[in-house]
Amino acid sequence: MIHFLIVGALVIVVALLTYLGLDLTGLADKMNPVTASAQAVSIDHLWHLEVMVMCFLFGLIMVPLFYSLIVFRQKKGELKDGQYVTGHTNLEITWTVIPLITVLTFAYLGGRSLSDINRIDPNALVIKVHAQQFTWTFEYPEYGVFTTELHLPVNRQVLLKMESKDVIHSFWVPEFRIKQDVVPGRITEYRITPTLEGSYKVRCAELCGTSHAYMENPVIVASADSYATWLNDQAKLAQESQTPEGKGKLLATKNGCIGCHSVDGTKMTGPTWFGLYDEDTKFADGTDAVADDAYIKESILDPNAKIVAGFPSPSIMPPFKLTDDEISDIIAYIKTLK
């Protein structure tokens, strides 16, 4: 009997210590990145309950295991067998039924939590998301705005309607908690209500090819006012951009070009467009050429034709089927980048 009392006390002590240990790492009452959406609050709540049960179970198994190992060990030279007990039906039923009730409770709570995070707000703001290897493009349909940064107003539900151009991707902002795959041939939905202003990143969470690691775009949550200002500015820019350069810029955003080719000289997945036009370009096979209209057109239609030195061969860029007009608009835009 004394063994049971000691073990019972130790189980409680170990469970509490485990909880405190997890609390020190910041994992006890929430998952680690900052809680930045209404949905994350509900998820963190379920998580907290699970952590408490996990800590208790940890003590419940580990304590008697180590206790037996120490107290009931075979002494040197001792050849006796242990106590002859083959089982205990009531005990077995107990440790079948109680866990069964526990997991059913958690399944019920899990269902509640899922319905919480799926709650639909009819006034949700709709934004379209286009995923492709290896960047995200965001479309604000009523304003004709395309960007590679996702801007969201705080405290308003957003419905993302997501499409993929090539392979499966997954939309994940750790601070929002939820992730949702983006599958070619269908539209998947992602509902989120950001609650904390700040800048985050959407990180592709489904292996989508070699540069999967770099498929990260900024997500900016701002107050309703500054969001509206930003959107109006973007809409104005989109309307004014009826020049070839402007149309080219829009095309470069829409098609995801600038997700891999920087426009300010920073090194990204592909060669930068800054100062590209009419300059000498060195290729992986040692040759070089002047980046003129013909070269740029060839690179868009057949990215493998020439590989710029220092970039992977074969090229990871998919061929783009654009019209001649569209290509000349893009070239006009590239010319402005100096």
Next chain:
Amino acid sequence: MKNINPVWRGLISLIVFGALGYGVGFGISVLVNGAAKTSPAGPIPSVFALFFGFAAFFFGVIGYRGVTRGLTWQVIGTLVGAFVVVGIRAAMGLSAFDGKGFFLPEGAWVFGGLVGAISFMFGVGVLSDWVKWARGIETPEEHPQDESGWKKFFSVSLDHKVIGIQYVVTALLLISIGGLFALIFRTELAASQLQFLTEGLNIFSQNGLQLFNTLISLHGMIMIVSILLGIAGITNYVIPLLIGAQDMAFPRLNAFSFWIAVPAVVLLLSSLVLGGFDTGWTGYPPLSTLAPVGMQMFFLGVFVAGWSSILGAINLITTVVRMRAKGMTAWRMPILIWSSIAASLITLTATQFIGLSFQMVMFQRLFGMGFYDAAKGGNPILFQHLFWFYSHPVVYVFVLPGLGIISELLPVFSRKPLFGYRWVAMSSLGIAMVGYIVWAHHMFASGMNEYLRIPFMYSTLLVSVPTGVKFFSWVATMWRGKISTPTPMLFVLGAIMVFFIGGLTGPMNATVSTDLFLHDTYVIVGHFHDTIFGGFVFPFFAALYYWFPKATGRRMNETLGKIHFYLMTPSFFVLTFGMMYAGFLGMRRRIADYDPELHLDGIHLVTTIAGYLVAISVIVFIFNFFYSIKHGEKAEGNVWNSRSPEWQVPSPMPVHNYDKSFEVIGEPYDYGSGDNGYVKFIDEPASNAH
């Protein structure tokens, strides 16, 4: 050459013929593609070096027979099959050679690979008896006598004990290869940014990022195959001994099951040099329809390895059903048999689904069939359903035999009966059954019908009930026992602890809303490494330490065994806790580089060091294993003081197992009952079936 140690002879011919193969491949590559486009680390020279070197190693060791003959036939078969396709293409007016730098078109590699695998089986000689029967030639009823010494392990044997050891050693080899891959990419992950797997790298036609993806994918699949082979090794060796059978029910099928795994592994490894693939071991389309030829070799390798699993499961079930000793009723079978049967039932009925799902991608690539192509009316998510319908239950194939080993060994070292034998036996079947209806929990974020997520959450959480029964029963078995801790018991305890952490971190992935955060992060990576190490790796080591004396008549060195355990266990906990912690901070799976802003460098460095320590401990084990075969302390009696029948006769086990049959007269684990033991030997020669 005769006086040189065979291993050195093998290594010398590996280097010489590997270099020769490289030269031949380089020559062909220059002839076809021109000197300018031939890279020294390109696929053709590498593939020739691999094939030549691999076959030559075994040639050096044992000469032209057995596995050497098999591999030679595989190379020839691959080339013949490939050129048949090239010929057909030429006759149809299609280009005979592929301009993309892989010399042959994709269809030729696939068909060649398949013909090569079958040729291997003819070459190694595993089909000889069947060919004779087909031609009306009688073969003797008794097995042909194996030659004595180590050479028998390199050619076909019908003895279940030899096949068991062949399986185990192959599994150890694959664990080493898979572990080596892991160390390579783990080193790259030690710090953010790319250190050596850079975009400028070009090996086997792959840049660093592609090579990283190939390595993580192959690490996954090579380890899975090694687990399947490791389990098959233990069950093959032990189960006929436990039930008092002379051999498995179908000895030729048994040999076939082992040997087909060898060309399957060659196919899997050839994907590394044929451009690799960037999809992970799951091979989800559409990404897998875009990857290089290596993808097809991977699919084909898994497909062929599946035959090994299915046939092995048939054999095991038949053996247990038909060949148990007198008196061994269902409730008196050793507990390992219950769990192996549960695992075999899954293998027998679910393996077809991974084969099917992969075959459909192969056909989509080869023939343009649009199974998973949305543009042609296909559905990419269909693949995930088919794939996980096998790939989830197979997790229980990995762990159930391991849990059986824990339940088998724990009473021996606790000197106490297994607590609640029937409950433990039934919990294995319970896990296997529930395991069939949980597959879609891998797809909570996939975009499948969202209402389906609720039933799959319920079913997944149910798995913890029978698993819990096992944990409680193990703890109750130890309670008031007389526990001793030689190396096998240490690994049993390690297995319980590690598997427990894997189990505890399971439910949070089962409740949908928390999983939407955890899915595809390093939390999952940590979680499944815990379940697989606890459910397979630790019990596998325990089993090897435990039954080693039975196979060799010597025991493995205790000091080295303890070094192995005390180095591996804490390092492994650091490894997986590090993985999980990184995951909570936002580390995604399957990325070669991570955002420095996440501040993960420190945790990844610690994890990498822990990974190296685990590798060192396994090296200690492998040294101990081969050293103790010849130099271990002699142990010919009942080393562990066990009730099990195989320990009632002297070690090593004679060729045809027991001289006399035995009858079951007691319970398998009644330590401390003072009865007359589990089995009694009776005066009649062991027979084959009852």
